[in-house]
Amino acid sequence: MSAGPSRRSILSAAGGFAGAGVLARPLDFLRERRRTRGLVRHAAIGVGGMGAADLEQLASHGAMDVVALCDVDSAHLAAAAKLFPNARAVRDWRELFRNDAPVFDSVNATIPDHMHAPVMLAALRAGKHVYGQKPLTRTVAEARAVARAARRAGSVTQMGIQNHSNAHYSAALELFRAGHIGRVHAVHVWSDRPAGWWPQGVERASGADPVPDTLAWNLWLGVAPERPYKKDLYHPFSWRGFADFGTGAQGDMGCHLMDPALWFLGLAAPLSIRSDGPPPNDESYPLWSRVRYEFPPNALTTRGPLPLTWHDGGKAPKQELEELAAGPVDPNACLFFGEHGALLASPYLPPRLLPAEKFAAVPIPAGTAVNHWHQYVDAVRGKGTTSAPFEYAAFLTEVALLGNVALRFPHETLAWDAKRMRFPERPEADWYLSSPVRKGWDFQES
Ligand SMILES: NC(=O)c1ccc[n+]([C@@H]2O[C@H](COP(=O)([O-])OP(=O)(O)OC[C@H]3O[C@@H](n4cnc5c(N)ncnc54)[C@H](O)[C@@H]3O)[C@@H](O)[C@H]2O)c1
Structure with missing residues (x-):
């Protein structure tokens, strides 16, 4: 991660909104008035890769009117323009x-992650509704600024x-709430990424x-420090593991996989974070990591602070899975250990209660699936609410990104003061909570 004198500009940019006289808490009737009753006029920013999927899903809602497309790659822009020939097509989101x-x-x-905050802040500042990709941002300070x-908007x-x-997470939540595993005393979350994907x-x-x-x-570099283009190394897709652009395996998958833990258990901010994997170099995240968090206990947990361990790069809690006789498991999953047994939740497979023999008589519910993109469009039109609003998304992102900070200080337990957004006993770690912005790309100017 690069150093620089303007690393706090994101925070000052966010502070600028308050200074500009925007109401801190809009009155409900104003909020209501801002809902769009008819067609939702939508601008898609980033239309290749996952952007093509987001655009397809959002546009499949009958109330969506795609009026603008934006992409720094004119080949991606041209492909999307074929599908939406009446939409205005631009390369520069500013x-x-x-x-x-x-x-x-x-x-x-x-x-790419490094451009989430500038674009989302510009959109929110202009009073737009926003469907933003995970992780919400590339740094903790940005996540808080966006939330x-x-x-305010x-x-x-x-x-x-x-x-x-x-449906899989919904079914897992149903099993959890039914109380089969009791109060939780540990959680393990793992991912096979980067697994050669990037x-x-x-x-x-x-x-x-x-x-x-x-x-x-x-334009692709945006707020990131200047560097030469290298074929197939960053754009498209492969930017994920580079600290200037992405958030590594934990940033990429953490928001999907740690979600059940924070959501089902209603966890508050972690008390501490500790990495026991290899440190990153200045350029990219390590090939694997293992990060242990401690969360404050609550009514759904037991035995003092709740340990949650994140494993990536193909690491997993092998011994624990063996003891549960789990057999083959999804390489991307979240495992809750409770007083009476364990619950395995994965985005890609139905949940399991373990050990299987003990829970053989418990039927696995089918769960309920909701179209996540349509839920957003409906909410914009005043119907219902979204399930992953930025308030929650920022918290989830922050927890995942704190893992990346801990990587820089291997084998040290970093106490975390969430309220003050700092590591009180290790001020050097605070530096990794925000990031420099390239000259001319200050968020205020966009
Ligand atoms: N929810 C999911 O399951 C899921 C899956 C994949 C990716 N993602 C997220 O989606 C985002 C994009 O990932 P990707 O794999 O599609 O990346 P990508 O590099 O493959 O595609 C990004 C697209 O955005 C364009 N682009 C890049 N910078 C831009 C800018 N400043 N302005 C406008 N367009 C720009 C690129 O040309 C490309 O078309 C990431 O945040 C990633 O984490 C989410």
Whole structure:
């Protein structure tokens, strides 16, 4: 992660909103008035990769009117423009907000993590509703700034953790609430990523490749420090493991997989975080990690602070799974250990109660699936609420990103003061809660 004098500019940018005289808590009738009763005029920012999927899902809602498309890669933009020939197509999102803000009510930001905060802050500041991808942001300070801006704007927001709305998590929650495993004394969450999907554990690549004609590389870099383009290394998709752009395996998958733990248990901010894996280098996240959190106990937990251990890079709580005779398990999952047994929740498979023999008579519910994108569009139209609003999304993102901070201080238990957003006993770690912004890209200016 790069150093720089302007690392606090995100926070000052967010503070600027309050200074601009925006009401801290909009009155309910104003919030209500801001709902869109008819068609939702939508601008899609980032239309390749997951952006194509978000656009397809959002546009499949009958009340969606896609009026603008934005992508720094003109090849991706052209592909989306074929599907929405009447939409205005631009490469620079700042242009969209400068010139076209009155013609859209809603945006989705499905772009690399380092650009989530600037785009979402601009959108919220312009009073738009926002469907934002996970992780909400690349740093903890950004997540808090985005949540604050959403609160002030009174916008409808939803983070793209579509698994939150799927049948498997809903079924797992039903089993949890039925009390089969009792109060929880430990949680393990694991992911197989990066699993060769994208580079991690690598140093800065040398040299430069010619920038493809279709790509506006400077716009792609955005707030990140300047560096030469390298073919297939960052754009598309592979930026995830690089500290200047992405959030590594935990940032990428943590919001999907730690979600059941924070949600089912209603956890408050962690008390401490400790990494026992290898440290990252300055360029990229390590090939694997293991991070242990301690959360304050509550009525659903037992035995003092609740330990939650995150494993990635193919690590998993092998001994615990063996003791439960779990057999083959999903390589991306969340396991709750309770007084009476364990509950395995995965976004991709039905939940399981373990040991299986003990719970053989318990039927696994089918769960209820909701279209996560349509839920957002409905909420924008005043019907219902979203299940992953930025208030929750920012907290979930913060917990995942604190793991990335801990990686920098291996084998040290870092006490966390969530209220003051700092590590009281290790001030050096505070530096990793925010990030520099490239000159000319200060959020205030966009
Ligand atoms: N919810 C999920 O299951 C899921 C799955 C995949 C990705 N994601 C998230 O979606 C986001 C995008 O990931 P991806 O895999 O699609 O990345 P990607 O690099 O494959 O695609 C990003 C798209 O955005 C465009 N883009 C990049 N910078 C831009 C900018 N500043 N302005 C406008 N367009 C820009 C790119 O050209 C590309 O079309 C990430 O936050 C990622 O975590 C979520």
